[in-house]
Amino acid sequence: MWIERLDASHALAYRELMLEAYDRHPQAFTSSVRERAAMPLSWWESRLTGKLDVVFGAFEAGRLAGIVGLAFEPREKARHKTTLFGMYVSAEFRQHGLGRQLVQAALAEAQTHPTLKVIQLTVTAGNEPAFNLYQRCGFIQFGLEPLAVRVGEDYFDKIHMWREL
Amino acid sequence: MWIERLDASHALAYRELMLEAYDRHPQAFTSSVRERAAMPLSWWESRLTGKLDVVFGAFEAGRLAGIVGLAFEPREKARHKTTLFGMYVSAEFRQHGLGRQLVQAALAEAQTHPTLKVIQLTVTAGNEPAFNLYQRCGFIQFGLEPLAVRVGEDYFDKIHMWREL
Numbered sequence: 252m253w254i255e256r257l258d259a260s261h262a263l264a265y266r267e268l269m270l271e272a273y274d275r276h277p278q279a280f281t282s283s284v285r286e287r288a289a290m291p292l293s294w295w296e297s298r299l300t301g302k303l304d305v306v307f308g309a310f311e312a313g314r315l316a317g318i319v320g321l322a323f324e325p326r327e328k329a330r331h332k333t334t335l336f337g338m339y340v341s342a343e344f345r346q347h348g349l350g351r352q353l354v355q356a357a358l359a360e361a362q363t364h365p366t367l368k369v370i371q372l373t374v375t376a377g378n379e380p381a382f383n384l385y386q387r388c389g390f391i392q393f394g395l396e397p398l399a400v401r402v403g404e405d406y407f408d409k410i411h412m413w414r415e416l
Numbered sequence: 417m418w419i420e421r422l423d424a425s426h427a428l429a430y431r432e433l434m435l436e437a438y439d440r441h442p443q444a445f446t447s448s449v450r451e452r453a454a455m456p457l458s459w460w461e462s463r464l465t466g467k468l469d470v471v472f473g474a475f476e477a478g479r480l481a482g483i484v485g486l487a488f489e490p491r492e493k494a495r496h497k498t499t500l501f502g503m504y505v506s507a508e509f510r511q512h513g514l515g516r517q518l519v520q521a522a523l524a525e526a527q528t529h530p531t532l533k534v535i536q537l538t539v540t541a542g543n544e545p546a547f548n549l550y551q552r553c554g555f556i557q558f559g560l561e562p563l564a565v566r567v568g569e570d571y572f573d574k575i576h577m578w579r580e581l
Contacts, residue, residue, distance in 0.1 A: 281493050328446050331566050368571075369563050394559015394576050398534050401496050406533075411559050411576070 252349070254356045257306045257318070262295040264315040265306065269295075272339035277402045279375050280337075306337070307356045309349045316344035319353040321360060321370075333361050335372040338381070350381075354388045361416050370416055375400065376408040389414045417514070419521045422471045422483070427460040429480040430471065434460075437504035442567045444540050445502075471502070472521045474514045481509035484518040486525060486535075498526050500537040503546070515546075519553045526581050535581055540565065541573040554579045 257265055266287075273284035299306050303325060309317035317340035321333050335357050340349045361367050372390065374381045390412040399409035422430055431452075438449035464471050468490060474482035482505035486498050500522050505514045526532050537555065539546045555577040564574035 277493075281491055283492055286492060326446055327448055327451060328442075328565050328567060331563070331571075368566075371561075393561055396536075396558055396576070397578060398496070398580075400493050401533075402493060406496075411561070413562060415563075 252309060252311050252316075252347070252352075254307055254309050254352060256360075257299045257308045259296040259300050261308060261315065262292055262299055265299060265308070265318065266292065266295045268315055268318055268339060268341060269337065271341065272337075275342070276339075278400060278405070278407045279378060279381075281400055305360055307353060307360070309340070309344075309353055311344055311347070311349075316341050317349040317353050319357050321357050323364075330366055331368040333364075333367050333370050335370060338372075350384050351388065354384065358388065358416070367416050369413055371411065371413045373399070373409045373411050376410055382410060385412055417474060417476050417481075417512070417517075419472055419474050419517060421525075422464045422473045424461040424465050426473060426480065427457055427464055430464060430473070430483065431457065431460045433480055433483055433504060433506060434502065436506065437502075440507070441504075443565060443570070443572045444543060444546075446565055470525055472518060472525070474505070474509075474518055476509055476512070476514075481506050482514040482518050484522050486522050488529075495531055496533040498529075498532050498535050500535060503537075515549050516553065519549065523553065523581070532581050534578055536576065536578045538564070538574045538576050541575050547575060550577055 270284055270288055273280050273282055273287055298304055303323045304320055306318060306320045308315045318337060320337040322336055323333050324330050361370050372385060374385060391414060392410050393413050394411035396409045396411060398406040400407045435449055435453055438445050438447055438452055463469055468488045469485055471483060471485045473480045483502060485502040487501055488498050489495050526535050537550060539550060556579060557575050558578050559576035561574045561576060563571040565572045
């Protein structure tokens with residue numbers, strides 16, 4: 252297993268894994284598989300090469316098995332904050348500790364940016380494995396957003412978490 | 417006094433009032449006066465004419481005295497939510513009830529959109545007049561974001577609020 256920063260050459264594999272995530276866990280992500288499947292490959296490339304995003308991938312046996320992103324803030328009064336987003340480990344690669352290693356990779360990257368002081372994320376209420384993982388990695392809940400995500404006729408709350416870097 | 421929806425013809429007055437707000441109350445807004453003063457007038461026009469924003473102005477004696485915006489969400493799983501932003505009443509027009517009328521105008525507009533179910537906002541911790549106004553208008557705190565805004569060397573927390581429409 253290794254973790255590396257993704258670039259444009261990983262766009263196809265990144266697209267495939269994110270669409271799997273959106274499709275299998277619609278309540279966990281604000282993006283929908285339908286919206287994202289319609290995006291051209293150049294859109295996925297730009298996610299991997301944009302100045303305000305960094306995406307890491309975990310590879311097992313040469314295959315992309317898990318992903319996590321960091322989004323930076325353009326405005327100067329928010330530039331001390333970064334957001335962990337798009338965290339996913341493919342079902343067949345769970346229970347290998349990949350999730351924890353991806354979060355640690357994101358934290359290590361954030362800590363190389365001297366202007367960053369805070370990292371935030373959201374997790375859908377009820378997703379105990381993810382919530383527990385983030386807690387073990389030092390994240391603390393600072394809010395519970397009601398009706399944060401709508402999937403069909405159902406609404407799900409989101410827990411907002413943060414930690415200092 | 418009247419309240420109306422702003423359009424491109426109000427861009428100069430809107431720019432002037434927002435720059436006053438950013439300059440006098442830097443801890444209350446994530447945008448900074450320096451960043452926004454550098455924007456061309458077309459940027460302010462686009463704030464007033466974009467598909468995902470609606471801005472209302474309160475006029476006193478024909479002058480723009482207060483403003484409030486509503487931002488809509490492009491992604492389908494978040495399209496039931498709107499965010500109240502950029503609320504400001506010029507110092508010389510305070511204590512006239514303009515703030516409350518602006519919030520009511522934003523709520524009334526939101527209620528005309530049948531897909532909307534939730535309205536959210538943030539307010540800097542310690543801004544008691546604004547927090548109390550939002551509470552009187554039915555908003556409830558759902559989070560307290562630590563170190564949300566940096567102004568020079570100082571950090572300010574932000575209260576996250578919501579109400580159903």
